Amino acid sequence: MVGSATFVNPYVSEDRVDLNQVWVEIPSTLVALGGDVHIGVHGASGTGLRVRLAREDDDGRALLATMPLALDFEHRMTIPCGYFSRGGTYYLELVSDKDTYLPDYDNTTELAKREIDTKVKREVGDGSLMETGDSVVKSWKFDVLWPTATLDVTPEQIKTYPERQVMAILEFPRVVCTPVNSNADFWLELLYCGHSSGGAVLCDGKNTSSHAHVLYSEQIHGFPGRNTMTLRCELFGQAGDYALTLRPAAAAGPQDLATAFIKADWSEQFVLNVHGGSVFPCGDGVRVLFQYPECVLEGADRVRVFGRDADRLRYVAERRVRRGQHTASFDCRLFSERYPEYCFVYVSQAVTGAVADVRMDCLPTLPLSDGGAGGWGEWSAWSACPAPAHCSTRTRSRHRFCDSPPPAYGSRFCEVTRLKSKKSN
Secondary structure: OOOOOOOOOOOOOOOOOOHHHOEEEOOOOOEOOOOOEEEEEEOOOOOOOEEEEEEEEOOEEEEEEEEEOOOOOOOEEEEOHHHOOOOEEEEEEEEEEHHHHOOOHHHOOHHHHHHHHHHHHOOOOOOEEEEEOOEEEEEEEEEEEOOOOEEEEEOOEEEOOOOOOEEEEEEOOOOOOOOOOOOEEEEEEEEEEEOOEOOEOOOOOOOOOOOOEEEEEEEEEOOOOEEEEEEOHHHOOOOEEEEEEEEEOOOOOOOOOEEEEEEEEOOOOOEEEEOOOOOOOOOOOEEEEEEOOOOOOOOOOEEEEEEEEOOEEEEEEEEEOOOOOOEEEEOHHHOOOOOOEEEEEEEEEOOOOOEEEEEEEEEEOOOOEOOOOOOOOOOOOOOOOOOHHHHHHOEEEOOOOOOOOOOOOOEOOOOOOOOOEEEOO
16 A cells, blocks of 8 residues: 555564563552453464463462453453452463464574574563473563451440440442452451550550450451441450451451451449348348349359458358349358458459459448447638638638547448538638
8 A cells, every 4th residue: 555564573473473572561550359450462463372360379379360362452351350359469471382482493594593592581671581391471470459448336335245236347348349269368356455545445456465355256258348247245245445357367468457446334234232231130141133234144243242351352152143133142141240341242254254343232240320320520620711812702621520439330420411611701
């Protein structure tokens, strides 16, 4: 045709290709399972090349797929999304049989042969070229990012053994397809972290704190687009901070963890009352009434009795709480006048085995009597005026103690009254 010219690559024919003349364009930012991957292939149209996709794993390079090279009208090949099932280092390989790699040597000059041999052996900037058995392979290395996870919990503020269900919502917002091979890629774990110190949570989701206890774990296969899970009520048996974390199952997993935090206070459903005004007269025993949240552990909680000796509590006995039980009776023989007071404590146990005293009610051993009752001492002097220049608008105070006489053992304490105060004139 007049005004036009045709240029022919001497090393390429309909049946033969020089892989040195082939290059590809791989997108610079790829996210696993984020959509089909379109790769531009140049210098290889009309050839019988094969494509291999591999990934660098813990045990070396793993072959994921082999397929014939098929290009669209824009000279692009498409690799289905599902082959990129996780982040890491991938390899794209174009493979040609040796007998179709180069033109016949019989029709090639000695200089061309030397140039061809050099191209087969050298490393090229755009892909690595090598001979393997009866094939010639050109390989490109590229990185694929891990999909980003979001992890939320609701509610974030709870009471121990909560009545309202605690929900965890795991989502990979950029995942649009299902992996060809699904593995246990992640662990979802609930950690108990103890109590905050200065506002800082004692575990960061990496389970590095000595305070952290794993309460629950679940394998997450692949990358679910959105997964909503219910965290069981009995997992939250201690007041303090909890961390729900998503971590990789393998060391080669993503470095950025997804973590959500939950703060728990003691449930107000714990109630403890002791029947009567004193231990003696005892009658049929000392009866204790109690309430607790519905999902406490079966047979784990206890009601304990302590004798108060000065500022110490001395263990006496305990009764195990069965679910559905709300009263316990302690035999009169457990008590004596050795202690002036007995304290009854509801002890809650969590799934970790940790126990905590959540409610306490105390009774005097003997009935309080009017004889030997305490009496108020003398009032102290009035406090100094806090602002002498404005004494008319300020308040001064004085105090007295129940020490004239102090109450005898088993006797009534002084009747509590408000502290005296007066306006300065």
